[in-house]
Amino acid sequence: MRPIDAMLAILRDEGVTTVFGNPGTSELPFVDGLSQVDDIDYVLGVHEGPLVAMASGYARATRRTAFVSLHIAAGLANGLVGLLNASRSRTPLVVTAGQQDRRHLASDPMLSGDLVGLAKAAVKQTFDVQHAHDLPIMLRRAFAAAAAPPAGPVFLSIPMDLLAEDTDVSVPRRSTVAGLPAAAALPEAADILCAAHRPAIVAGDGVGRDGAVADLVALAEAIGATVYHQPMHDEVDFPAGHPLHAGILPPTNAGIRQRLAGHDLVFIVGTHAFMAHHYTPGPAIPPAAHVVQLDTDPAELGRNFPVRLGLLGALGPSLRGLAELVGDFPPARTRIRLARRESLARAVEVDRKVRAAAGAAPLDPYGAVGAIAAGLPADAVVVEEAITTGVLLRDMLRLDRPGALVHTVGGGLGNGIGLAVGHRMGAPDHPTIAVLGDGCAMFGLQGLWTAARYRVPVTFLVMNNGEYRTLKQTLDSWGSASSATGRYVGLDIGHLDFTHAAEFFGIDTVRATDTDHLREIVAKSAIADGPLLVDVPITGHAGRNP
Structure with a gap:
């Protein structure tokens, strides 16, 4: 069996039906091999940052290890933030990148580099595949390592000429490993x-x-x-x-x-x-x-x-x-x-705050999250990457169903759009609402291309206050000079019209006009048949308009 055929056989055996990738020359033997099969889909992302986030969302929705194909050193570098997030969130991924052809690697050809060294700090384990006969066993090891506690991403560097070799390799059987028992004591x-x-x-x-x-x-x-x-x-x-x-x-x-x-x-x-x-x-x-x-x-x-x-x-x-x-x-x-008495008292206080904050755009952040919580379909999944607004939202939500919240403690921004797209692909029966800060959305905007291309029905809510509000609040808590003068350097991004961004990618869009309108939009996500981006104008730091 040729190396590429062995690789595809192992992917099937490990339960991989979807590959998340962004190809370049060094991945052409892999994508050419995929063109010969019809049981493994290829989901294209136009930037590796949101692409790795998509794979993470898919892995979390399906509770299976997801597979990612990145392009050499540059593509791996672009995907590092997603790998750091996956490591922190204990998300199992097997990630590959094609290395340059070994026959001229010593000459330092374009785009080549130390792929293993680049990935090492962001992943759980690395494999530098140098021989065709090692590929099957290293790939098996990678899947086992990704899923073993604590789960996380694993990386393999695979030279492009290795996959194209006309060499016969064998495929080891998949091992069955018993999980941990109940604790002693x-x-x-x-x-x-x-x-x-x-x-x-x-x-x-x-x-x-x-x-x-x-x-x-x-x-x-x-x-x-x-x-x-x-x-x-x-x-x-x-x-x-x-x-x-x-x-x-x-x-x-x-x-x-x-x-x-x-x-x-x-x-x-x-x-x-x-x-x-x-x-x-x-x-x-x-x-x-x-x-x-x-x-x-x-x-x-x-x-x-x-x-x-x-x-x-x-x-x-x-x-x-x-x-x-x-x-x-x-x-x-x-x-x-x-x-129970304390819980009811907290609920009454939250309801009071929401009623007081209801109104027209720009929305009070508390009113906005109240509208989102009120409009959520019963079986919805909330993907949260909204920083300051997200803190209020979490205080508001009463999510009881396991899997109904998706976030990453990794802290690398730009994850939200990709997480939502990948999660909806993996859990197509659950309406998905992504609540995004405007700054966070800017880090992963390219993920909208995949949402549009594959008609993934996610409702993206961009909480638009035109600033890095969390950093201003942090400076205020320090009693800083910035707080005293009201002059915050580098923390304002200005008013951005996200409806234009949605139109560029071919996504339907709307701007929320008041809290009732926002609640209605969120409720309609239950019947969405494609992606929708909602520009949600909210008041900024100290109540200022964006």
């Missing part, structure tokens, strides 16, 4: 949980990724624990409408410590070190609180804080085992009743 963990007077649970993105939300709910109800989402979470890791849900932890150690104050036990499940963003002095865990931690990655246990008990094991089975061991725990019922 569950009886000891159950005793610690039941002995706590005021337990808290931090629900990390591993819970959503591993399909363990219902198991965490069962345990939280069994002990009556207050549940917080990890900072800047990527997934629905606990139902936001559940009375035990107390919101999202802030992305600073001081903020986390303040929210967890009063809890004598913190049970941390499937989260990467709390993901603090801005520096604040001191630890995240209150000094009086004990920590029990459960994760599938042994490197996470006790990584940034001491734990009373660290549990390594599959999240779902471990949580189910704990819930069974806890059994009927009488204090839980009282705790749940108190939490």
Whole structure:
């Protein structure tokens, strides 16, 4: 079997039906091989940044490893931000790039470079394929490594002439690897949980990724624990409408410590070190609180804080085992009743803020997110990359269905458009609404080309305030000279008419005129048959118009 045929056979065997790619000369043997088959689709992206985001969205929707083909050093460099995001979000990708022909590689031909060195800092593992007979086994290893905990992107450099060789290679069979069992020491963990007077649970993105939300709910109800989402979470890791849900932890150690104050036990499940963003002095865990931690990655246990008990094991089975061991725990019922009253009070306050902020464009940001939340179809997926408006939106949304929220804690901007396109391709039955900051949208605008080309029915909401509002707010929190004078250097992008951008790519577009109009637009996403871009004018920093 020729190397290219072996490669395609392995892709099929690994469940790949879609390749996300942007080709160049060094990928021509691969795309030529794809032209001979009809069971693997090729999704073209015109820039590698949003392209890698599309693959990430597809992988998250299908819960399978996605496959990406980039073009040599330059294309790989363009895709690095997506790889960094995928690494942080634990998204399994197998990424290849075609290297220059080996017969003149020593002469440093155009576009060649150290592909493995370039990728190494952004991915979980790298492979430099130099011999045709090594390609099948290295590709098998790549798929296994991408999916193994902690999941993430894996990179292979494949010289273009290697795929074109007329050499007979063999394809190794796919290995079956058993997953992790439930953690050991569950009886000891159950005793610690039941002995706590005021337990808290931090629900990390591993819970959503591993399909363990219902198991965490069962345990939280069994002990009556207050549940917080990890900072800047990527997934629905606990139902936001559940009375035990107390919101999202802030992305600073001081903020986390303040929210967890009063809890004598913190049970941390499937989260990467709390993901603090801005520096604040001191630890995240209150000094009086004990920590029990459960994760599938042994490197996470006790990584940034001491734990009373660290549990390594599959999240779902471990949580189910704990819930069974806890059994009927009488204090839980009282705790749940108190939490329900607090939850209703929070909902009333949110509703009051939304009503006060309703009105015409430019919309108050709170009014805008209230309209979005009110208009969401029941089975919708929200892709959020809106920074300041996104913080308000998360406070507003009551998403209960696992998979209903898509974000990346990687922080590399420009991910939102591609994530939404890829996710809708992988989950075609769920209306998809992408809520994007105007600055974020500018980083990944080329992803609209793919949305238009393949008629992907995503509703893109661009929250347009003409500035980098989050940076202004950060300077204000520092008591900076910029804040005192009102002069912010490099933080204004001006009024941009995103309807023109949509028209350029051939996408239907509309500008929201008021909160009722925006709610109606979002509601109609349930019956969308193609992409729609919505320009949403919102007030800027300190209430100024864009």
